[in-house]
Amino acid sequence: MEGSYKDKYSFIGEWYDNQASLIRRFNVFYYPTDDTLEMYDLKLRKMFVRRVKVDGIKLDSFYIGATLYILGRLIKIVGFACEDTRQKLHKDVQVTFSIIKPGPLNIIGKILTFFHEHGLRVTKMKMAQMTHDDVNFIFRSMLSDPTFPFLSEFLGGKHVYGLELVGKDAVAQCARIVGDNDPLKAEPGTIRALYGVDPVRNCVYCSPSAESGAEDLEYFFPPPPLRSVRLRLTATLSNCTLCIVKPHAIREGKLGAAIEGIDEGGFDITALNMFIVENVNAAEFYEVYKGIVPEYKGMVEELSSGPCVAMEIVCRDKSLNTAVEFRKIVGPSDPEIARLLRPNTLRAKLGKTKVQNAVHCSDLPEDGLLEVEYFFKILDL
Structure with a gap:
């Protein structure tokens, strides 16, 4: 565990190991000088993850209650491992x-x-x-x-x-x-x-x-x-489509602008939930793009890089197909092309790259309901 406490922060992290059905505890060290982290297994008393850079994880990702996606595992930050870190970060x-x-x-x-x-x-x-x-x-x-x-x-x-x-x-x-x-x-x-x-x-x-x-x-x-009895999710599963505001856009504070754009486009939000999507679920969700879209791996990594917000969207004009109409206001998958051809679309206004294009929407009319069910029925369980 090289490095002094002056150039690293230390936290207690927990990971639920499904295979062993137990909670494993780690020291999670974060090095702000190069945005790397490492993990030390407290029970086995040995290094678990050597210093590595994880996309999307910065110092402000660490707070009590945060869930971080680190190399295929969801690590929940439950405490500070040293007084120094508590003083610096958690004072207020x-x-x-x-x-x-x-x-x-x-x-x-x-x-x-x-x-x-x-x-x-x-x-x-x-x-x-x-x-x-x-x-x-x-x-x-x-x-x-x-x-x-x-x-x-x-x-x-x-x-x-x-x-x-x-x-x-x-x-x-x-x-x-x-x-x-x-x-x-x-x-x-x-x-x-x-x-x-x-x-x-x-x-x-x-x-x-x-x-x-x-x-x-x-x-x-x-x-x-x-969850099934108190303050349940409100999905209607009728003439609907799915919209996901991606983790990078959540971190950048663009959720509000996305919701305003959905409203301006003539749509209502009938269900909404913030999810942390595990890598295996992101890969399953995007499976149709595997081998077809070169960005597939990046899309999976982006969706599982932090909290995203999934919404069930319904067109206010009941005579229209929601999935078809909603695609129009989302725009082309490449924000650069969207800014040239469809400057008023959500991706033109909020997206950065083909992977970090701010929002996902269902591609085909028949996929809308299936994707809503995936998030609001399967993942919620």
Whole structure:
């Protein structure tokens, strides 16, 4: 383990080894000088991965609760391995919970961009339909508030977006940029001042403390056994197609712009979830391109390089085929060609290369439903 603590950061990582059915723990060392990392097996007391550069992994990829895709394994960062790293990185970093309330799709996109620009990174996200029980739990601090019955009426049975947000002093920062409960009293330039209507339709809720944030996150993003009963995904599986905002675009804060583009194109989002796709699943998903598209290997590596957001998309004009129409607004697979021929498409505006082209969409009309089922039925299990 060469190198002093001054030029490396050290974390505790966990990997669930399916074959052995046990959790393996590692020291994960990150070297900022050349963006390399290495892993040391704590139980076997030996080097597990020698210093290597992993695409897409930078210093800001490391925070408590992050899941990193390292050489075919999903490693969850669960702690700091030394006080030095904790002091440098985690002094003020917090995790909190927020809900984007029902509202116009373009405003939802703008709010997501607003969070990113103010230092809050979305690390989990899901669209779900709230029951009145869900509203009572999440908004438990407001049960005695005179607006609560109206809030319960507004949210019960409606689709909302739940978010895990990570950033410096995330709880206070979230409250600061969201603004006063009443949009008329909110500081100019805050989310509620910009987009809110009244104290019920005020766009965003954020957990009032770190403790309630942790409880809210556990409730909204339950472990696998509870996923089928609480705050389920909302896929309709009808005249739909799949859109994936790729990991590089998520890291670059382009999710909001993609959602605005989907809205402008005349489409609704009927289901949404943030996934971390394992390499084996990415290879299976892109199998139709194997041996046909030279970028196949790069596409698989990109899709499994970090969190992506998958969406079920439905055309507002019910007489049209969603998959066919949606392909038109996504544009050619090469963003350079898209910028020349179709400058208003999503890939023209948000893509960088044929591999990092910001969004995936279903190629063939008959693939739309199959791809939605792959993400919202198979991978969710």
